[in-house]
Amino acid sequence: MERPTPYLLIGLLFLCSVLGFGQTKVSGIVKDEFGDPVAFANVLFKNSTQGTITNDNGRFYMESEKRYDTLLVSFIGFETTEVPLASKVNYNMEVVLMEGSEKLDEVVIYVGKQSKKNNPAIDILKKIWANKQKNGLYKYKYYEHDKYEKIEFDLNTIDSAMMKSRVFKGMEFVFDNMDTSRITGKTYLPIFINETFSKVYGDNGRKLEKEEVLGTRNSGFEGNQSIYRFIEDLYSDYNVYDNYLKLFDKSFTSPISKTGVDVYNYVLADSAYIEDKWCYNIIYYPRRKNELTFKGDFWVNDTTFALKRINMQVTRSANINWVKDMYLEQEFELVNDSVFLLKRDYMLNDFAFKKKEKAKGVYGKRTTVYDNYSFDKPKPDKFYKTEPDPFSPGLAQRDDAFWEKNRLESLNENEKGVYQMLDTLRTVPKFKSYYNLVSILASGYVEIDKWNLDLGSVYSVIGNNEAEGWRLRLGARTYFGQNDPWRLQGFMAYGFKDKKVKFGIAGKVMVDKKNRIILSGGTRRAIDQLGGSLTASNDVLGRSVASSGILTVGANNRLTNIKMSALNVQMEPFKNVRVQVGAAHRDMKSALPDVFSLDYIDPESPTGISSTTKQFDIQTHLLYTPGRRVVGYGVEPKTVDNNYSLFFLNYTKGIKGTWGSDFDYEKLQLAYAQPFTIGGFGRLKTSVEVGKTFGEVPLSLLSVVPGNQTFFTIFNTFPNLDFYEFVTDTYASVHLEHNFNGRLFSRIPWMRKLNWREIVGVRAVWGSLSDENIALSSPTNIPLEAPTDKPYYEYSVGVSNIFKVLRVDFNFRGNYLDNPNARPFAIRGAIGFKF
Template sequence: MTRVLLILLVFFVQHASSQTKVGGVVVDEEGEPVSFANVLFKGSSEGTITNDNGRFYMESENSHAALLVSFIGYETKEIPLNAKVNYDMKVVLMESSEQLNEVVVYVGKTDKKNNPAIDILKKIWSKKRNNGVHMFKQYQYDKYEKVEFDLNTIDSALMKSKVFKGLEFVFKDLDTSRITGKTYLPIFLNETFSKVYGNNEMALEKEDVKGSKNSGFNNNQAIIAFVADLYNDYDIYDNYLKFFDKSFTSPLSKTGVDTYNYVLSDSAFIDNKWCYNIVYYPRRKNELTFKGNFWVNDTTYAVKNINLAVTKSANINWVKEIYIEQEFDVVNDSVFLLTRDYMLSDFSFNKKEKSKGVYGKRTTVYGGYKFNEPKPKEFYKAKTDPFDPLVLDKEDAFWEANRLESLNKDERGIYKLLDTLKTVPKFKTYYNMVSILASGYVEIDKWNLDLGDVYSVFGYNEAEGVRVRAGARTYFGQNDPWRLQGYIAYGFGDDKFKYGISGKWLVDKKSRFIVSAGKRRDVEQLGVSLTSTTDVLGRSIASSSVFTVGSNDRLSTIDLSTFNMEVEPLRNVRLRVGGSYRTLGSALPEAFSLDYIDPSAPSGISSEIDQFELSTNIIYTPGKRTIGNGVERKDVNDDYSTLFLTYSNGIKNFMDSDFDYKKIQFSYTQPWQLGGFGRLLSTVEMGKTFGEVPLGLLNAIPGNQTFFSVYNTFSNLDFYEFVTDTYVSSHFEHNFNGRIFSRIPIIKKWNLREIVGLRGVWGTLSDENKALSAPANIQLMAPKDKIYWEYSVGVGNIFKILRIDFNFRGNYLDNPGARSFGVTGSFGFYF
């Protein structure tokens, strides 16, 4: 949902002009565009390359008198710059009449053999772990990062639009991007200063955030989480660089020779070091690749500087351009250390040149390098909280002393402008609208209350008919030590009210000792998940789907009370113990009963289950990143694995509980980034119940009778079609991210993405448990004789938001009402 924050496009300003600006197009004698030509300010290392259409734009804080334009096979052209701003330039390159001895000329696809550029690339591979901080046993350095968002492509029509009526003052000063040549309006700025420590011998690293500051949104978790997740650290020497959930092939990758064309373009002294310049560009369109060039030293084969620009044909949504620059300084004559990293992203609804959008710019500056100063292993285990108030509330003097790159007048103006905008009612309205879309809650600041979530207001099922729901939660800030939340719902079909209420209290921040309790009375579709849950506020899609496959009438009434205690003894390791008491019954007894044999009942049969249960859980999420240090933290990434182990004990007769049993369950979910081959998501689950229990306490294999694609369910199974007391289940879903479709000429421009899935389950159901639930009016069956399995093929990124899956049932086709084929889909905003 945080992707919706890209709509945070309006407001704020103040930007000054650079000293020299140039822009235009480079063509040959026939008027054809020259792609990937080098454009350089004479006497400097400031430059760029032309895009696919021969166009270029760049700017400099310094004054320059001339521009040099060159490309292999053409004569270098020097163009005097008579003014500070030179737009709409047309540079015509003439074919070279001289044969170059030191550089081989390549046109189109370059040869993988007898190519001096690839020979240099191979030496980069062999040396990459011997460069930079990898050369030392221990290292430490200072890291200063600023992230800025700008509204771009400002024109007179936008300024005069109704959206900005009353906010015209924000357009007082506008500036032009040195990368794209577009006007832009700054709207957000975040600064962070950290100290980073590493030990190459022990493969340990930690980052201590000393200060963090952002312009006006300190209390909005959704915005902060979005910014934190948007720009991850990366190493250009890695084979793949991950941006926006996608893995781009690095031009320094060992697989790069199959993905890029490389050309040895030039050689020159840079900072008294002889370096080669290599131009690279993709061999194929529609793949996740870059174009650009880099300078590399001729002895250490360390990169001196590099720029990367994502091609416009790349299969990525909502991002029109990505441009990266990295600079390295030479230390002690042979050590190349990263000193500056700049990344610009142009977010837009489409990739047309004149489309409006938002720039996201991250600048990271490194300095204060120190080496071979050992620290004990325990030092790396202690982590600082980047959202601790002591980190967030730094005085101006701290920033003046620790900014490795000073804010310019325009950046300083963002803070001032936001202070002004927060007093403008219209801005508040826009901000609230975006916040609601992103978080799902309506903020009522004067009451310290959020209303919502708004996405659960309406629902429908066969037991309740049309259903409406309203909820609220306390919210003083992202570091709240306690939180109360709840909802009330009403079904027009059964004419009944339902409710849920929950409370959490963070008793100790250091150990994250949390006490929680809740109560819920509602109608729910149970059996949509194998792993047990005591969530009193959540609701499955299956309980509210307006359209379903077949009769979706196997719904239950649930009256649930819970009490839990949780602690985090180690980072990303949570231990939870608790108890729950629930009463289960059928919401539509004629269609679906939970009847079981009960000798103590007058009729010998009971229809409701009263059950008290104690449970102990261990949840391990290595690699998970969160923000906030309150009772509820917000996740900022989704590429971590999850291991879950739970042991449950049902106690008969305690509080009139009906059954004695023991249950153990385990699940392991792992996302796998497979570089250029996409992303695989895998889950394995297993569990066993010891003791005799009726249908309501057994493990139903999660079916799916909705038209939504829901991971970890079986799309061609009805609810309760299979019921088990022992099970092993696995799910695999792989998204190729368009790797196959990008090679099919007719459809490669559509940027579709291929998804394949495979899932299976095996389970048993004891004769004793079958006999106990004999009065139930559904057939009890487990996939014991053979593994039940399904497979699916899907097409994603249809119109950038739609995914359609075609699901096939592998066996058990003789089951009553078995569905051999089905179509499901989902909507979402994905990069």
């Protein structure tokens, strides 16, 4: 299942007087002489370098603090049109371009689809590539600078109908803080602001960088992990000089990249002095629709070929969901008369259900300002390896004096009013109801603030399996904030078929903040599906989707009744390196012994056979996740995204005799997972896992190849296998899945508008099972087989983004088709909000 973070954003879309006027505002549409809209036309204030590009529907909006009386509108193949501006504000203009061709300041304008040969714009682009390592921070071995970041969310397209709607009854005062976007011209209402000030240090030679956060300030949804995870994932940093820019977990082709010439048209449009430096202006726009590309323009210096300014706007035909408009803008500052360094980075996203012009939605805006650059001040390795104390008092919420001194870009009057407005809004009962609804959708928990308790997850209240029948499950956890140093959580469940109560309780506490030493432990009595994963876990409250799904394929009757208690200690000696040592005791027996037996040969039993395995294990594992980013510093930090690799090493030692433990054995497991973004060709997920058990153990302790009898697509499982169809004591598996993100379908004319995304996958496993282990579990009533003679494999093709939320995979079994009840074909799917 997809993670629920975007639900918070989608929920905000439902929660839909002072206006800030600049000196000149214009909006309208550009058409040709036949009345058809002209997309990607260049709109410019005359005698300035301020301009914009019309969108796919020929529409534009632009504003300036300066007063201008003429607008220049141009496009390849048309005559440049001068439009007089009668007043400061000129809305709903209609500009008609006539066919023709011309020259601007001795710069040749090419007509039609731009050629890659003899194009002066591409000649300049090649010089940008050749000089990019000499420009910006790359020029210096060591660097440091200040960084101020402001992230804001706003309700947009505010109109009188919205202001008078019942949704805002009793909250009309919020509209006193409305403003107008300088990018789109739409009115908006700020609902959330987060500010961060930090110091950044870097060493280009060793490719090291460290950011020390010196202060943060937020309003609106402080303490809500879901929105912070969403923000961190959404607004990851990017370098416009890279070939691909990662935005929304997708790779957009940069207009400055070497691959850009294959997907963009480039036009050398103008040249002018900017801050006493002669610069060229190049317009670019996509060659094809539906690809992850931008339209816009950039200014580049004529000697260093460093960027001075760039604007990037995603076309509405791009295969991306829930984003009506996305606009990026970077400005570079001249330093030392020859070096241009990033001064300001601005990003605006217009999130909406529909891409229609009048659709209401939510703006997500990030402004980052860089200042006080200094160079050639080396730092030792220890400096970069030392992490700041995240629990430092005063760091989280700095006072007004701190921000007056360190805020590198002032808040406007409406932004300043948001802090006070939201303090008032939180006292309004209706707003609390809206907030609680959105929070439940995002986190799955119902917050009880006065008790510092969360109830949930609401997504696991109802379940069904053949042992319990229909099942109700209620859970709860303590929650004071995202940096909680301790947490208690538990659940109770009742099955209407077996008429039994199940429960689990666990707790964890951080005893050392510096090394993140955490003690955890708990106990559980439940029915679970142990055949859903190869890698063992001491997570007391962990539960398999396979044992709680409402619908399954075939008979889901190979379930285990488990009683488990565990105690663990973990620490993080280095960033993203976690070491854990723990002990666990399990009692395991079949929940449905008539159809699924866990019996094994036991000479000490009066019958010679035992049905219950009692086992005490000591488990040690190492988890390394380079590149992983998290939100929160408490006992349960939340991962921001899945764009990181994973290395997992696990050693388990079973000790016979301890608390009635039945077996001596050892198990070694190694897993590696790595996502790859392959330029504009999509994203590849890979996973490799190997393991071996030393010693004789029964079925309950063997490594089961994870089948998938649910209707959901679950990575690292085999959808054409039943649970326990293959059992091993030695195994090796590999899973590959590639999502082309619609690159192939976009080349098929009749499929372009569907915005479907194609997925292909292949997975395989080899394993063996010793004769001794087969003999030990011979009393069981299910066949024991391992894919020894040849690896078992499957392959699949799938389509995602159907109606923007649905994914369907068609899975094919490659071999072992003669196995009893073998499924040669399976359909699986998933529902989730993905960009």
